[in-house]
Amino acid sequence: MVPRTISVVLFEDFELLDVAGPVEVFAKVEGLSVELLSADGGPVASSQGVEVSAHASYDEMTGDVLMVPGGAGTRRLVDDEAFGAELVRMSERADITTSVCTGAALLAASGLLEGYRATTNKRAYDWATSFGGDVEWVRTARWVHDRDRWTSSGVSAGTDMALAFVAHHFGEPAAEEVQNILELNAVLDPKNDLFA
Numbered sequence: 001m002v003p004r005t006i007s008v009v010l011f012e013d014f015e016l017l018d019v020a021g022p023v024e025v026f027a028k029v030e031g032l033s034v035e036l037l038s039a040d041g042g043p044v045a046s047s048q049g050v051e052v053s054a055h056a057s058y059d060e061m062t063g064d065v066l067m068v069p070g071g072a073g074t075r076r077l078v079d080d081e082a083f084g085a086e087l088v089r090m091s092e093r094a095d096i097t098t099s100v101c102t103g104a105a106l107l108a109a110s111g112l113l114e115g116y117r118a119t120t121n122k123r124a125y126d127w128a129t130s131f132g133g134d135v136e137w138v139r140t141a142r143w144v145h146d147r148d149r150w151t152s153s154g155v156s157a158g159t160d161m162a163l164a165f166v167a168h169h170f171g172e173p174a175a176e177e178v179q180n181i182l183e184l185n186a187v188l189d190p191k192n193d194l195f196a
Contacts, residue, residue: 001095003032003169007063009090009103010038010054011083013073016046018100021159022067028178029166037061039086047072058086066094069158070101070121077106078131084110098150098165100158107151108132117146121154122195140196142187153193160187 006026008019019036026034038044038054045051056062068087077083087110091097099107104120105128107113113132119141120128129137138144143152143161145168152161163186167175179186 001064003065003096003165005063006032006034006065006067007061007090007094008034008036008067009058009069009087010036010044010052011073011077012044013047013071013076014044014069015071015101015155016048016050016052017155018069018071018103018158019046019052021156022100022162024182025159025162025166025178028181029170029174032166032170035061035063037090058090061090061093064094065096065098066090068097068099068103068106070099070103070105070124070155074102074105078109088112096148096150098152098161100152100161101154102128104128104151105131107149108135113149113151116149117144118149118151119144119153120151122193123154140191140193142190142193144190153195157187159184164188164190 023034026032035055037058041057043051043053091112101121102124108131113135117136119138142157152158163175
């Protein structure tokens with residue numbers, strides 16, 4: 001399965017680089033599009049105060065890949081049962097579910113990482129890994145790919161994971177081209193985690 005559309009979940013106080021970094025990578029890949037989703041399809045403010053316009057609401061998701069960022073807003077949403085149920089619905093419609101940073105806590109709290117290996121932000125590691133029952137948390141990992149789940153460590157690691165995702169699905173030359181376009185000195189070894 002070659003991915004076609006990445007659906008990015010936006011919520012109040014999401015981490016801007018968790019979204020902007022991977023979206024910058026995905027937008028450079030021919031045949032891959034990105035849609036930004038919010039609860040009501042309206043604009044959402046990041047924790048940095050930058051307002052981002054969504055393309056559609058959660059209900060209107062069309063992507064085959066779901067991406068959940070982290071950020072300060074995850075601390076509130078991790079206990080929001082309605083939001084968790086919405087994540088499950090969106091994940092069931094996607095072929096692949098991914099997270100950046102503490103977005104993994106949202107996936108774990110929603111049961112979407114049960115039976116999977118995963119990682120998350122190291123500065124929030126103890127908190128994020130307190131969710132989920134049968135999750136094999138990997139502390140030393142820039143990102144973890146386990147079947148139809150991709151999870152990354154903190155903030156900038158999401159961009160590295162996005163490049164790895166592109167290499168996996170579109171080939172190493174495509175990922176190298178994006179890396180060169182962005183002049184990005186990416187960490188391409190998932191076990192190379194200086195922050196663990």
